Amino acid sequence: MVAVSTAVIYLYHITQPPVTTSLSNRAYDEIRRMIVRLALAPGAVINEDDLQARLGLGRTPIREALQRLVRDQLVTVIPRRGMYVSTIDVGELSTLYETRAVLEPYVTRLACARGTDAQWAQMRQVVDAARRSGAPADELIGYDRECHEIVWAAADNRFLTDTLDMLYAQSDRLWHIYLAEVDDMADAVDEHEAILHALEARDADRAASLVEAHIRAFDTQIGNAVRRRLESPLAG
Numbered sequence: 001m002v003a004v005s006t007a008v009i010y011l012y013h014i015t016q017p018p019v020t021t022s023l024s025n026r027a028y029d030e031i032r033r034m035i036v037r038l039a040l041a042p043g044a045v046i047n048e049d050d051l052q053a054r055l056g057l058g059r060t061p062i063r064e065a066l067q068r069l070v071r072d073q074l075v076t077v078i079p080r081r082g083m084y085v086s087t088i089d090v091g092e093l094s095t096l097y098e099t100r101a102v103l104e105p106y107v108t109r110l111a112c113a114r115g116t117d118a119q120w121a122q123m124r125q126v127v128d129a130a131r132r133s134g135a136p137a138d139e140l141i142g143y144d145r146e147c148h149e150i151v152w153a154a155a156d157n158r159f160l161t162d163t164l165d166m167l168y169a170q171s172d173r174l175w176h177i178y179l180a181e182v183d184d185m186a187d188a189v190d191e192h193e194a195i196l197h198a199l200e201a202r203d204a205d206r207a208a209s210l211v212e213a214h215i216r217a218f219d220t221q222i223g224n225a226v227r228r229r230l231e232s233p234l235a236g
Helices: 002-015 019-036 048-055 059-071 090-114 117-133 137-155 158-177 186-200 204-231
Strands: 075-078 082-085
Touching: 019 048, 019 059, 019 158, 048 059, 059 075, 090 137, 090 158, 090 186, 090 204, 117 137, 117 186, 137 158, 137 186, 158 204, 186 204
Parallel strands: none
Antiparallel strands: 075 082
């Protein structure tokens, strides 16, 4: 009886995720959100003690999260000086676009072949919620992300998902920086509706083409926002 109980305890421990891992994931999600939503602005110094106090977490999960964010290029380490929130060079906007414009349509083709009706039903719920919400632009970007995440999950390729997740975070940061100058987000809902119809029909060519157009529209919006700010009398 004792042997059985010991085995059960052992199996429990090897099948449960370590507590430090779940705390690290929580720290990662929270700090990443702070960076993307500009609560931690580009160029800001990363203070571990401050993050511990704000998140109610220990030093180890905070440090593990920051290491992941360095790999995601959201945090920069400067030797002998410390950690900083990575800055955003708008000159790299075209590079960000061309990378997403290649990867997102490819992932969409995979999703067309591998996705399930349940996933498209989930995407339908997101699109319908976005259309009904009347939400401001800064909330609509959350629905946009959900749609992309469903497609990534349907593609079932974690390497591509990790890369696209990092690229999307950079795009999201740019979007929040230029929020005041960004055009209405309502068109994005219509774009996701059309993409969903193509996915449901298993029309990979059309779905990929629509996703590429969606990425291009985002790039155009940000580009226009950058130009408007640069041309503003208050610029500089």
